[in-house]
Amino acid sequence: MKIRYIANACFHITLSTGQTLLTDPWFDGPCQQTWWNFPPVPDALKAQIWASRPDAIYISHLHHDHLHPQTLAPFDRATPVIIGKMNTPNLRAALNVLGFTNLIEVPFETRHAWGAAELVLFKDFHGNTKGDETAVEYDLDTSIYLYDPDGARLFNAVDNTILPADAARIAAEYGVPDIAMLPYASASLYPMAMGDYDDAKKLEAMRAIRTRTTANFRENFKALGPKRVIPAGGEYVLGGPVAELSRYLPQPLEAELAAEVGEALAKLHPGDELDSEILAITREKDAPFRNFTDDQRAAYAMTLADHHPSYVTLNLPRDLPFDWTRALKKCAANYAARREKMGLSIPADIHLDVRDGGGNPLTTFSFSAGDGEGERASLTYQLDRNLLFALITGLLSWNAIEASALMTIRRDPDVYLHDLHRGIVHFTLVS
Template identity: 70%
Template sequence: MQVCYVANACFLITLSTGERLLTDPWFDGPCQQTWWNFPPVPDALKAEIWASKPDLIYISHLHHDHLHPQTLSAFDKATPVIIGKLNTPNLKNAIRAVGFTTITEIPFETRAPIGRGACEAVIFKDFHGNTRGDETQVDYDLDTSLYLYDADGTRLFNAVDNTILPTDAARIAIQYGAPDIAMLPYASASLYPMGMGDYDDAAKTAAMTALRERTRGNFRENVRALGAKRVIPAGGEYVLGGQAAGLSRFLPQPLGAELAAEVGEGVLAKLYPGDVLESATLAVTQDPRASHRDFTNAERAAYALTLADRAASFTQTVLPPDLAFDWVRALKKCAANYAVRRAKMGLELAADIYLDLRKADGSQALLFRFATDNDEAAVAADVAASGRARLVYEMDERLAFNLITALLSWNAMEASALITLRRAPDVYMHDVHRSIVHFTLLS
């Protein structure tokens, strides 16, 4: 087996049968409006991957850094795509919308043949709701992970973004075997603390430092529990561009040197674009075209600033005139749809939730409160005057228009660098963030 790293969660895996499996393709252009791959992917490597004609594509979940239409557009749409058998059709429908016609859904934790049948795969559903391991009330399968059995006996586990904890890693090692190679996440895709509107630079730096320490420790314990021979830190390798570029100095992803200090150089395989890891020797062949190798925090932040002039695609949205588009009526409909979904899930909101919509010049266009316990929708009073727990999502009204019409997805909304989040008390409510995918006109 050969594992070639491309970008973020994208790997080209060549099995002993000669079949090639491409995972979560995103390596060309921005995603989530402002995210860019880092280190940048050389154009020649992009061309090679597009020309590779993979035999299979695995897509773990909906987020655009895993299901990226711009990157996927160049592949043959007859290429078989494998996914987990999720409890909603969202992922399957999104893949079909891109044009792929052959989609195989594998039931969770079921060993199934793939490709020509000599190799097998197991797909895992969400392990936990977030990096603290809290279970979620939201009955909405999102992240998945992949375990591969090559025909020559080599085993590979790709956790992708799935929030794996040491207890999960230990169970996998016992039930499915310690893999030869593992790709493990090492940071959350959340924009915490970068997008926190109430944090000054000192607070963001302190939160970033604490988050890095926690995620490094979780990475170390996962490596120990899983028992893989070589571990590739993967997922979440990006910087912010456009108007959010300056926030990249607060990115929570640990550097390769930090992770090596936790697990040892002999176990860690920090790959850069084009690098190849051989399962037989566990040796890495470096691609000389890769830039920013062994980068520092300052180098990563400096690269992000080179993307500061890139405009998010939502800025091209031209909204209807105010008289033709009734924001309050539209948002009331979204709130009603969201309330129906919450009732089905048995999810009660523990805080007042507001949308603070802004015009292109930054002035306030509308302050909207979700109807949580009565028919109230528009609130004229200042949010700060309320003594109740609250979440405030501040965003450009053009971005909000894209979200409520489902032109963009609310998924991982806290991961959007273009939404400023304020909360009091300062406590993460995972189920609220995850369920807000249903706050649309179409839900």
């Protein structure tokens, strides 16, 4: 098995039989409105992968750094796409809209034949990387375990919130993989978008997350027991109006991860290839920013500061015949109906502080996340009306946009309620 890294969670995998699998293709242009590949992918490598005609594409979940229309555009729409058999139709529908209808929906935790190979898919392990469970029954992330007929084994956790107990169970029930791809970075708006945090507090929060995710990477590696471990996913910088926030991205550097797992670390850059038989890496000579520093990453982000998010170009004149009050009340009613269906009631109030393109206040709108019991929390999203319009009409997803730090967040008390953020996806006109 040969595993070639492209960008973020995108790998080109070649089995001993010659079968090829491309995972989560995002390597061209921005996603999540402001994310850009880092390190950037050379044009020659992009062309190679587009011309590769993989036997199948694996899409782990709906977010645009895994399901990226611009990157997927050149691929043959007849290409089989492997996805998990989820409890919602969202991923399937999104692929159908893009023209991909040859979908292989795999039931979770079942060995499934794929040509001469086998694979197993896993659904969400937890609500977040602290191990909290979620009351929102919405299958989002998936992971994949791949068995090469020659005996080589690969486990790719992708963005899934895997913890050491999960890793140990997978090793015990499905076998110790030769190679594992494990998440090591947080893809969240925290602390970049926190409006009540000054620079010092953002840096303190960033370092705390970095320490926690690095330790989790180490403990997952130890519990799973692979011969080599690839840190993958969450490898991006922010561009556009939030480019300067890239200095708060809590993505550990190669040296920090190597200090935790030693020579087992296989930090790959665009074009690098890891061979499962000899466990050696063939380095791409033209891969940029090898062994980069935090300062180099942040400086590259600033070169993207003039790239504006697509929602900015929405033409919403002041006399737009759109009844905002009625629309937001409809969104709140849809959100309440979905919470009731899920049995989700959070003692919190949500406030929308809507601004114009210049940051001037336009209106506010408040609604409840459920009655609940005890002291009520307060969460405020500050965002401009173009972005709000895109969110409530489904042009953008609340869950995906949160990671882009395009909204300023304030919360009282300063406590993360993951079900509140995960459930806000239902605050739309069509839910």
